[in-house]
Amino acid sequence: MRVRSEYIVEFSGLKNGSHSYDWTLGDAFFDGFNRDGFQQSKLQVSCRMDKDETMLVFHLSIDGVLDFDCDRCLTPFTFRLKGNKTLVFKLNGTASEEEDEDLFVLDASEYQIDMAPHLNDLVQILLPMKRLCQMNEGKPLECDPEMLAKLEAYSTSAEEPEHIDPRWEKLQQLKSDDN
Numbered sequence: 001m002r003v004r005s006e007y008i009v010e011f012s013g014l015k016n017g018s019h020s021y022d023w024t025l026g027d028a029f030f031d032g033f034n035r036d037g038f039q040q041s042k043l044q045v046s047c048r049m050d051k052d053e054t055m056l057v058f059h060l061s062i063d064g065v066l067d068f069d070c071d072r073c074l075t076p077f078t079f080r081l082k083g084n085k086t087l088v089f090k091l092n093g094t095a096s097e098e099e100d101e102d103l104f105v106l107d108a109s110e111y112q113i114d115m116a117p118h119l120n121d122l123v124q125i126l127l128p129m130k131r132l133c134q135m136n137e138g139k140p141l142e143c144d145p146e147m148l149a150k151l152e153a154y155s156t157s158a159e160e161p162e163h164i165d166p167r168w169e170k171l172q173q174l175k176s177d178d179n
């Protein structure tokens with residue numbers, strides 16, 4: 001993946017204390033990452049990073065919008081994505097030390113961090129599983145009834161025989177036993 005300098009934090013030359021960063025995640029940012037169904041994006045990340053001799057702590061805060069197509073009716077809508085995350089990078093660590101999703105270990109030879117994959121991860125965990133018109137930012141939308149009808153017609157003609165709920169099957173069985 002191409003490394004983009006604006007997302008690189010060169011920490012080795014920084015004084016201990018707080019440092020601020022602002023990053024914009026526009027469409028170009030997501031080239032090379034999995035977009036997971038969204039098109040346009042306008043996201044802002046503000047970050048305060050606290051540095052001391054032992055670690056770097058990034059307090060990330062993201063806010064902005066993404067465009068999705070509704071899962072039900074395919075109408076485009078705008079989703080507001082907002083959230084926070086704290087990432088810790090331990091300095092002068094060794095390879096045997098354990099990492100997890102919020103804790104990373106840097107060895108003494110490392111002097112910079114590419115934040116792009118971490119910012120992408122932050123977006124990914126905040127993406128909704130279901131994307132529906134009613135999530136439209138500002139004003140919830142109704143699904144397009146014409147489109148739903150078309151999709152319904154298409155899916156019933158293409159659908160495989162419906163799976164029968166076993167409880168329903170049992171009930172049918174009971175009913176036929178009555179006769």
Ligand SMILES: [Zn+2]
Binds near residue numbers: 074075143144
């Ligand atoms: Zn919809």
